[in-house]
Amino acid sequence: MALTAARTPPGVLELLPLDQIAFQDMLDTIRRSFERFGFLPVETPVMELTDVLLTKEGGETERQVYFVQSTGNLGKEGTPEMALRFDLTVPLARYVAEHEHQLNFPFRRYQMQRVYRGERQQRGRFREFYQCDIDVIGKDALSIRYDAELPAVIYQVFRDLKIGPFTIQLNNRKLLRGFFENLGQSDAQRQALILREIDKLDKVGSDKVADTLRGGDFCLSDTDVTKLLDFVQTRSSSHADAMEKLAALGTGSVTFNEGIAELREVLELIRALGVPEAYYALNLSIARGLDYYTGTVYETHLLEHPQIGSICSGGRYENLAGHYTKSHLPGVGISIGATRLYWQLREAGLIGTGTSTVQVLVTQMDEAELPRYLAIANELRQAGINTEVVLEGGKLARQFKYAEKAGIAFAVVCGSDEIARDAVVIKDLRRREQFEVARAEMVKALRVEIEQAQAMG
């Protein structure tokens, strides 16, 4: 028979078991933090009806969509009936609109599932990837206070992931919009073009950006360019500094003043929620999705790995589900692109392979004693210890080698000597140490060893 080459489609991240364990640990940590803050789990189908998914016409999004067709419908004219979700926001909007009368508002949900985009093939770009989202959705209105809760979740997530120091950077679209209005730039499209230039600051430097803004396309005055660059380069270094910098902005249009008032309140509540001030800061250049966010916006950056870019972003939006319901549903949310984050952290050496989920290997010294080894394994499992038992036997040295290669930390050995003494030997495969314990003490001893090994990481 001719063989088919076993391979995955391009643009997916498939992991070996120990890497999968590391990735799963990351997802579990994220999920734990989401639940700690009172967010409820939601899962939606991977496919949505095309007319539901693509309510907006055309655009970048639609071109990257994967359509789904059953065999019987192949070759039929027209757009296929279903497509794979490209984010978790559209499914959330559909979910909230569909189940509106069965949900409690403010509705706090988390969702951690894969999404699909027909990205061009490129290293580190994925066509299938996990997103981990939380959102709070209000009915008719949603207090600005929720905008402070999300940074507290971000803080806990990345503190618990132990991937080094980070800053949650905040801005407010009203402040940004008000500032442009003060400069006489009220047109949203023109604002977007200016912001696109400002986005290049890190890459090309402020002189080049200033040149462009003074140039033919924009014709901003020297004073305005200076004001603009000063404004967007505003960063705070402490809580007090953030408050001072906001005060120093003075007053302006209604929108501008609202932006400042919202940022102040959010910053105060972030502090009240126990987030240390080293972990949050103003960054008045942050804009995020221009046609979507309307108030608070967030980015999160690893201080020691700026090249990774924002690892968690989001913000406040005016109305979640206008395409599906007449209800006004304002919300605030954040998203972590977990697959890309995992990949980047691994590339940066911040995440290694996981410890095996298997904690103990019960070895097989004497085939005739197999029932005894099975009973030992059963005892360990009932005590909550993840246990593999060698069923096929072979030389003990080979069994240890297997355990080491598989990343299993402990082995239990029980030969005729140990049986005679009603004991077992516990072998620590990492430290290459071993000791004998009474069989009755085996579970207790292994629990201590496992806890110590976990504490040492």
Next chain:
Amino acid sequence: MALTAARTPPGVLELLPLDQIAFQDMLDTIRRSFERFGFLPVETPVMELTDVLLTKEGGETERQVYFVQSTGNLGKEGTPEMALRFDLTVPLARYVAEHEHQLNFPFRRYQMQRVYRGERQQRGRFREFYQCDIDVIGKDALSIRYDAELPAVIYQVFRDLKIGPFTIQLNNRKLLRGFFENLGQSDAQRQALILREIDKLDKVGSDKVADTLRGGDFCLSDTDVTKLLDFVQTRSSSHADAMEKLAALGTGSVTFNEGIAELREVLELIRALGVPEAYYALNLSIARGLDYYTGTVYETHLLEHPQIGSICSGGRYENLAGHYTKSHLPGVGISIGATRLYWQLREAGLIGTGTSTVQVLVTQMDEAELPRYLAIANELRQAGINTEVVLEGGKLARQFKYAEKAGIAFAVVCGSDEIARDAVVIKDLRRREQFEVARAEMVKALRVEIEQAQAMG
């Protein structure tokens, strides 16, 4: 703007948050048991390359496949490049063949992901559903002993799911094949046709089946029909009874004798693994996928809900990945269709909505004290208690009502009286009781309450 009706595609199971929690609990229990027995996690992409997924030509499977196409490829001639997986077995075969040299054998993996089938629309039939699979894959050979380990996993899974008594039923394809050979029926296709009739026993009764087997299509003798019906109706009522019934079968062809020897060994090891004998039994009518399984086969039935059918099935197969590699990779595996199982258990009233993942609601009695409430919430969260804090305020009675509706068991209340005494009130929303504790004792008191509530289910 014209609204689009918010709706999911037909044939998917989308859950409200408290149901999602119940479902997630079920998946977590299954995953915990899989890990307890030393199985390692694997996830594969939802889409596979079409030529990899559909190595077998035609057949039922292919007609139910969902193909995936990016926008740019719509309308192009020919079969689309990618398709959604319809089970977890083909992806496992591809995974093991692709990563063969980086895996440890016997390779023990679990996989819990969704699969996709273009099923006809019908109540209780799903087009998207979770499968939870474990398999052990050997290189070149795999001891029969592994066939005994899987029932031990099944036992733990369903014991921990607490859905009532169940039996893991065992048979062996070799025994079945040998028995047919003894009857002079060596043709595999003819065996399959006879088995299809036998499958109707429960529905039409043994008289009808006997008539058919004696009739024109089969022409079996009276003696053979009696032998056959006696054989396939063999069930054991205890471990000793199973051994006796196997002994009573006598001897036959090499295949027949192998089947008996394998069943004996598997039964003995299941017992050695600590599975109580009430939970496993012989059922010599079980055949399962006829062109796939070659040895041990399993089904699992709930004693009090026989109409649900098998809730966990599987068996031994000769070679996992013959389409992708020349390596000989025998294996044994089981599969739980978790979405369908959850749906059936819910229909049967065996599963209700879950308890909220939110354990405590910190209420807001006095808006001016918001920072205090945030600090309380922070303290609870840092102590590992899942906490929601009321940010928008309103009447306390309405806040309690929200908590009850949301399935949150406890509320913390802190007004000026409590503040003066440096205390908080803990309210049990289910028992409608409340008591005051010193603020310093809050975490401890809530931990006790939560534990008690959990212990009472």
